[in-house]
Amino acid sequence: MDLMKKLSSLQEISKAQLSKILCINPNRKHLILEPRLIRPLERVCGVQWLKSFGVDKIFKLEATTPNFATNAVFYMIYSEIKTFKRVIDQIRSQVDIENPTKNKFHVIVVPRAICIFEEELEQLGLLYTVINLHSFQWMPVHLDVGVLSLELPDVFGSLYIHQNATNLPTLSKILWQLCFVVGKSKFILALGQYSVAILQQYEQLCDDRGETDKIDCDFGAVIVIDRNVDYTSALLTPGTYSALLNEVYTCRAGICENKEEITETLDEKCNPVTSKRVVSFSLDSVQDSVYADIKNRYFTEVTSVLSHLTKQLKSETVSSKEMALDEIKHYVQTKLQATKTRKKFITNHLLAAESIINILGHRYENQKHVEMNIMKDTDKTGSLSFLDELLVTENNEYVTLRLFCLLAITQKLSESEVKNFWHKYLQQFGFEKGFGFFNLVKAGIITEPVQGSGTLNLQNKIKLPKFTSSDFYVNTKNLKQVPADPDKVNLKYPTCASYVYGGAYIPLITQVAGMILNSIPVEDIRSKLEPLGALSVRNDKGYPLQTRSVLIYVVGGVTYAEIAACNLLETLTGARICILSDQVVTGNDLSGKK
Structure with missing residues (x-):
């Protein structure tokens, strides 16, 4: 069976698991x-x-509880204590404890019920007598060609901010289950603390619970990599259509949707609010041929492609008016529905492109210029000045925070520079955002205050940054991540993956x-990657690759820009690359994570 068909059929396994519950x-x-x-x-x-499995009605979890009468009731929630307690309170308000x-x-808890849930139910005397608890983790959801997502929203925050490893068994089990498909x-590379732990747990699962009997593997190599090893790819402003869609509309589960436009014209600071157009479509190349054509294009090329497609539709409409009766009948039977569908796709993408231009267009070029200087390690003063300008001109809290984070992991920020920015940031967006400083410290994005400081006192001396200027630029130079002459990168017909930025x-x-x-020899790969963090390589006579296909498992979220870059690498090398992650994210999801 073709690899893509196998990945598309993963939902059948998920259905079988859910049907049992x-x-x-x-x-x-x-x-x-x-x-x-x-x-x-x-x-x-x-x-x-x-x-077909007896579900009569589907409700959204809300504060008020519907009248369920005698019907059985199945709740489905993510593994979050606050939501779980809310569900328990709803159930307790309906049940007769004396005669349940x-x-x-x-x-049903996704991905799994943690032990504290069982303890809570046992203390209340509800476990199994009144409430039955189930764990359910669906197989990776096939969002698009070669794109798999677990749709777990809290992995980055729990791992990299709260250092909570609760999700690791789930993440390693998914890798183990996938192997049976x-x-x-025979070749696995893990980069980063949590990726190495996932690889170890995966191998333990293989030893304890058995391995697949499949002799051949559809993937010649598996790469497991932590999100915090490369924050830069998430923080930079992307340039491809799919990535910009996610920036503006915050797509979830591969769906781009905005049901209604904002009617207000000014926000609370009297800054203009640019509305997003109403759209609804799936980011799936198989379902949407227009999206397949433009998803990885640099945005400046997208509008011209859409314009060309619009002209084609118009010419087709004109030609249909000149048809004879038999030709019209044939047209209606064979092409009309396809034309209507294509028209709907083009309309949606035109509206989405218009929203991208309206919301990002006023600062896009200036921000790209500043980010280019940061990557080239030039004009730090100009970058800080632009950061100050954004603080007073932009009403989006993530715009400035992302640029600040990018500066913090690349160029060495002094104590006064960190203090000045954070003071201005809190004044602009509210002092309730103060928790954000500690979250960025925990995530390893900014420097850490001296131990023993119980308050946010930025006047204390700070330790050397985790990412000093020399470390970042030495590593990117060794890995050739920053092109020598970015202006020569062809954005229309790209041959370098940097075009996505x-x-x-x-x-x-x-x-x-x-x-x-x-x-590249394994020892050379080791020498280049070891400075970035924990590294583990498993090679069971599988390198050089016998099958030119790679599965990349990003722990903590992957971006559409990274996916586009890998799609280009596929085209250039003739290989097959599939991306798996817990969620498709943007820099906003990382820099502003609570």
Whole structure:
């Protein structure tokens, strides 16, 4: 079976797992979904499928509880204590503790129920007598050709900010389960603290619970890499259409949707609010041929492509008016529906492109220029001046914070520079944002205050940054991530993966995949990657690769810009590259994570 068909069929395994839970109660049932789960679940199974397993009605989890009468009730939530307690309170308000109905209330936790959930139910005397607890982790959702997502929203925050490793067993188990579908790769590279831990847990699962009996693997290599090893790829402003869509619309589960435009013209600071146009479409190349054509194009080329497609539609409409009766009949039977669908696709993308221009266009070129200077390690004073300008002109808190984070991990910021920015930032966006400083410290993005300081006292002496100027630029030079002459990078017909950032930077995952596909000696790869963090390589006589295909597993979120860069590498090398992550993210998801 073709690899893409295998990946597309992963949802059938997920359905089988969910059906076992739903069939525990064969009667008619209600399903109450946490709102964040609605889109991912739609990608796993449809409403008709749920109805075939007895789901009568589907509700969104809200403050008020519907009247469920005698029907069985299945809640589905993410593994979050606050949401879990809310569900328990709703159930307790409906149940007769003295005479509970058995097998009525079920709570399905994605990806798994943690031990504190069971302890809470045991203390309340509800476990199994009133409430049945289930764990459910769907297989990776196939969002687009070669793009897989676990749709787990809290992995980055729990791992890199709170240093909570609760998700690691789930992440390693997914890799183990995937091997039963595509086979076990003979060459695996893990880069970063958590990626190395996932690889170790994956190998333990293989020893304890068995391995696949598939002799061949569809992937010649598997690369597991931590998000914090390459923050730069997420923080830089992207240039490709799919990445900019995610910046403006915040797509989730591969769906770009905005149901209504904002009617206000000014925000609370009397700054103009630019509305986003109403759109609704899937970021899936198979379903949307227009998206397939433009998703990885640099944005300046997208509008001209859409304009050309619009002209084609107009000419087709004109020619249909001149058809004879038999020709019109044939046209209606064979082409009309396809034309209507294509028109809908083009309209959606035109509206989305218009929103991108309206929201980002006023600062895009200036910001790209500053980011280019940062990557070239020039004009630090100009970058800081632009940062100050953004603080007073932009009403988006993430815009300035991302640029500040980019400066912090690349160029050495002094104590006064950090203090001045953070003081201005809190004045602009509110002192309740003060927690953000400590989160950025925990994530390793900015420097850490001296130990023993109980308050946010930036006048204290600070330690040397985790990423000093010399470290970052030495590493990017060794890995050839910054082109010598960015102005010569062809954005229209790219041959360098840095085009996704306008020629400023090549994502790390692309360079690592490129070294493996080009059969660079393993020791050379080690020497280049060891300065970036913990590294582990497993080579069971699988290198150089016997199959020119690579699975890249990014722990903590991947961006559409990185995906586009890997798609270009595919084209240039003739290889097959698939991307797997817990979620498709933007720099906003990292710099502003609570």
